[in-house]
Amino acid sequence: MTAVAENSTSAAETKAGEIPSFDVTLRIRRLDPDRSDEPFWEEFTVTAHATDRVLDAMHKVKWEVDGSLTFRRSCAHGICGSDAMRINGRNRLACKTLLKDLDPSKPIVIEPIKGLPVLKDLVVDMEPFFASYREVMPFLITGGNAPTAERRQSPEERARYDDTTKCILCAACTSSCPVFWTDGQYFGPAAIVNAHRFIFDSRDEGAAQRLEILNDKEGVWRCRTTFNCSEACPRGIEVTKAIQEVKRAMITRAF
Amino acid sequence: MPEKPAGTLYRGREGMWSWVAHRVTGFLIFFFLLVHVLDTSLVRVSPEAYNAVIGAYKNPVMGIGEAGLVAAIVFHAFNGIRVMLVDFWSQGTRYQRVMLWVVVGLVVVTMAGFLPRHLMNVFGAH
Numbered sequence: 001m002t003a004v005a006e007n008s009t010s011a012a013e014t015k016a017g018e019i020p021s022f023d024v025t026l027r028i029r030r031l032d033p034d035r036s037d038e039p040f041w042e043e044f045t046v047t048a049h050a051t052d053r054v055l056d057a058m059h060k061v062k063w064e065v066d067g068s069l070t071f072r073r074s075c076a077h078g079i080c081g082s083d084a085m086r087i088n089g090r091n092r093l094a095c096k097t098l099l100k101d102l103d104p105s106k107p108i109v110i111e112p113i114k115g116l117p118v119l120k121d122l123v124v125d126m127e128p129f130f131a132s133y134r135e136v137m138p139f140l141i142t143g144g145n146a147p148t149a150e151r152r153q154s155p156e157e158r159a160r161y162d163d164t165t166k167c168i169l170c171a172a173c174t175s176s177c178p179v180f181w182t183d184g185q186y187f188g189p190a191a192i193v194n195a196h197r198f199i200f201d202s203r204d205e206g207a208a209q210r211l212e213i214l215n216d217k218e219g220v221w222r223c224r225t226t227f228n229c230s231e232a233c234p235r236g237i238e239v240t241k242a243i244q245e246v247k248r249a250m251i252t253r254a255f
Numbered sequence: 256m257p258e259k260p261a262g263t264l265y266r267g268r269e270g271m272w273s274w275v276a277h278r279v280t281g282f283l284i285f286f287f288l289l290v291h292v293l294d295t296s297l298v299r300v301s302p303e304a305y306n307a308v309i310g311a312y313k314n315p316v317m318g319i320g321e322a323g324l325v326a327a328i329v330f331h332a333f334n335g336i337r338v339m340l341v342d343f344w345s346q347g348t349r350y351q352r353v354m355l356w357v358v359v360g361l362v363v364v365t366m367a368g369f370l371p372r373h374l375m376n377v378f379g380a381h
Contacts, residue, residue: 029262039262086263086265088266089263089264089265089266090265090266109263111262111263114262114265176265176267178265178267178271178274224274225270225274225338225341225342225348225351226267226270226271226273226274227267227268227269227270227271227348227351228265228267228268228270228271230270230348231267231268231270238348238349240270240341240348240351241348241349244341244342244347244348247342248342248343248345
């Protein structure tokens with residue numbers, strides 16, 4: 001943070017290997033339920049490096065400016081799926097979004113994900129989300145005696161559902177869905193993605209049950225293919241494609 | 256500096272906005288059909304009443320409105336085909352964006368054929 005290069009083009013004045021730093025403003029939508037039920041906007045300006053992510057800037061605020069800023073994060077490396085939030089209007093993981101990719105000359109707008117009740121600042125109640133996830137029975141269902149060795153599967157059979165195994169349950173997809181925002185009754189993309197992961201698994205025998213669950217009026221048929229989920233997914237899962245495959249499986253397997 | 260609330264709009268891309276446009280045009284078409292059924296059923300009341308109501312439509316404001324209605328129907332029709340392809344064609348989700356621009360292109364071509372003729376009727380001398 002010392003020796004800020006006044007002019008980034010004058011590379012000679014910058015020490016070799018030094019990372020350029022700049023000031024960035026975070027505009028955060030906050031809620032403190034102990035004080036008021038009304039959310040409010042607050043701006044924080046911190047110095048950050050070009051290699052910093054939004055999460056690093058938020059850490060700086062929390063650790064050095066305002067310790068009451070509340071958000072979730074665990075691994076901070078895009079695996080645990082704790083820090084999904086709406087950054088500049090789109091759902092992303094704060095730990096996978098570089099500040100320099102967001103135009104740091106303007107304030108970076110950070111809001112909690114939509115459609116789930118906000119508990120404090122950027123922390124939302126994930127329970128409705130996980131309730132839908134549990135409802136699709138996201139575990140292997142088999143019948144008969146367990147084999148003495150492993151359950152065999154060919155690489156082609158494994159590849160069939162490879163894309164949907166990548167889900168980290170961050171809720172970026174479900175909370176980007178306009179249908180989910182309306183009343184929160186829709187199962188949501190994440191639950192369908194995780195159902196897809198087992199429906200198309202050759203070792204699983206619960207596909208009929210899962211399709212029955214998702215054939216609900218709040219199930220897959222509420223998908224309006226807005227593609228917000230596919231664009232929001234930090235793991236690059238083709239979410240809408242998976243939902244459409246479940247829709248088609250429902251029709252083809254019914255006849 | 257705490258200030259007033261109001262969240263921001265979700266910045267969805269083509270898929271979300273085509274869905275919004277599909278909804279809006281769908282509502283417009285629904286209300287048109289409602290009025291259309293009512294005014295057409297007036298012919299059962301009396302042909303004079305029907306003629307009086309239909310005659311009231313023959314002014315430039317309604318003419319522009321009709322152009323908008325046709326645009327809404329054309330978009331809704333072509334985008335409806337796109338939505339069905341997204342649903343039932345295995346490659347549909349990959350090409351949804353391309354298909355949206357095809358839809359927009361088809362709307363432009365269709366309206367280019369319709370508008371001159373229609374506006375001549377609305378504004379031209381009879």
